[in-house]
Amino acid sequence: MKSFRCRVCANVLYFENSVCLSCGTGLGYSRAEREIVPVDGNGRYTDAAGLIWHVCRNLNLSGCTWLARFEGGQCEACDLTRVRPNDADAKGLSQFPVAERAKRWLLVDLDRLGFDVVGKAEDPERGLCFDLLSSVAEDVTIGHADGVITIDLAESDDAYRVRVQEQLGEPYRTMLGHFRHEVGHYMEWRLVEGTDRLAEARRLFGDETADYQAEIDRHYSEGPPADWPERYISTYATMHPYEDFAETWAHFLHMTDTVETAHIYGLARTAGPEDSPTFRAFVTDTWMPLSTALNMVNRSMGKADLYPFVIPDPVLDKLDFIASLRPRS
Structure with missing residues (x-):
């Protein structure tokens, strides 16, 4: 930022x-x-x-x-929210601002990188909208389908989110992270599926036509493959090619936004990938040294690592692909 x-x-x-x-x-x-x-x-x-x-x-x-x-x-940001908690849902309304703040931050991410954001009002079939739902009275599943991103507002509560994070064994879970991940699904749907980039995406991430529910069931019954750290950014990314793309997309946004912020405050030599010959070089020469330093700063304060991930070589190829989807100026 x-x-x-x-x-x-x-x-x-x-x-x-x-x-x-x-x-x-x-x-x-x-x-x-x-x-x-x-x-x-x-x-x-x-x-x-x-x-x-x-x-x-x-x-x-x-x-x-x-x-x-x-x-x-x-x-325009509020126009993208299709559903919010009703006025009688005090708890849902109290959680609503946290989700909206993360959504606005996401939109600035996308604007900065040059990705067009088209709402359902402009494009009913391929446009984007958000259903920010309260789970006070019913269960809510976070996800994306046909341009509709659904977010569970309970994730606005730190205690709830940390409890789920521990249950799932995740190293990182934030409201902004949810938005970045889910918009990754949307961007794959818009920018990759049905285009000449699909074959390359399948080579890197796998065949997205694989039965989604079967792969999810397999993941939760068997766990990730033993060699997952050699090929994926997270265990969640191993569940299905869709999840691998969305996880990698989220990290693309994590990296570019954090480096820009660090540069503004004098903590990084460059402002973003524009200053590197490739996105791979940006990650290895700028992001990895910066994230290591920030992890050590956090440890100095007795906190968990800011970026608790290792980036294997195949993930660098995936990040390069996602960066290549950025519109040319």
């Missing part, structure tokens, strides 16, 4: 800020400018073209600071 500064007083801002804590100016995030901009007392911002933008109507509901085109309307 890039660093932001208040345009009024130059104070450092954070992505979630709705008010500058130094000068008290109201703020909004302009997706078009990719900047946090000042808004007036009525929540309005006038851009360089003279267009007037308004703070999203969901500021108090979900903490959304993005700008909307019309007064009383909602922003």
Whole structure:
């Protein structure tokens, strides 16, 4: 994530800020400018073209600071949420802002990397939307199907998420991680399946037509193959080619976003893969040294590793493939 500064007083801002804590100016995030901009007392911002933008109507509901085109309307990020908890679900509503914050961060990831995000309103068949569901009254399964990403809001609760993480033996589990993983399924569906890249993807990740439920059942009855660390980024990636792609995609976003942030704060020499001849070189020359250093910083604080993963050579090939899906500027 890039660093932001208040345009009024130059104070450092954070992505979630709705008010500058130094000068008290109201703020909004302009997706078009990719900047946090000042808004007036009525929540309005006038851009360089003279267009007037308004703070999203969901500021108090979900903490959304993005700008909307019309007064009383909602922003493009909120437009992508198809289902949210109903107003009578107090627990679900309390968990909702955490998921929305992760979703907005994901959208900035995709914008930064040049991936188009098209909603269901624009493309009902291939567009993207999110169902952010409360599991207070019913079970919710996180997943993707036909452009619809479903998220269980219970994952907003740290205690719940850590308990599930321990039960499944996972080294890493976050709300942002869920969004990055599930959008990986969506991007494979949009950018790989039915294209001339499918044969190469199958060579790297396997045949995605393999029976999904049978492979999942096999994984939970037999566990991952003994040599999985030599070929996969995680045990979850071994379950099915779809999961291998989505896991690798999520790590592609983890790496690019973290390096950009580290560069801004003086912790990395380069800002991203653009400064490397290949994505493989970016991982080996920039990401691996940085993640090792950050792991040691965490250990110095008595914390678990920030990035508890080892990247074998076949995963570097998979990451190279995913990076190659990025649109050419």
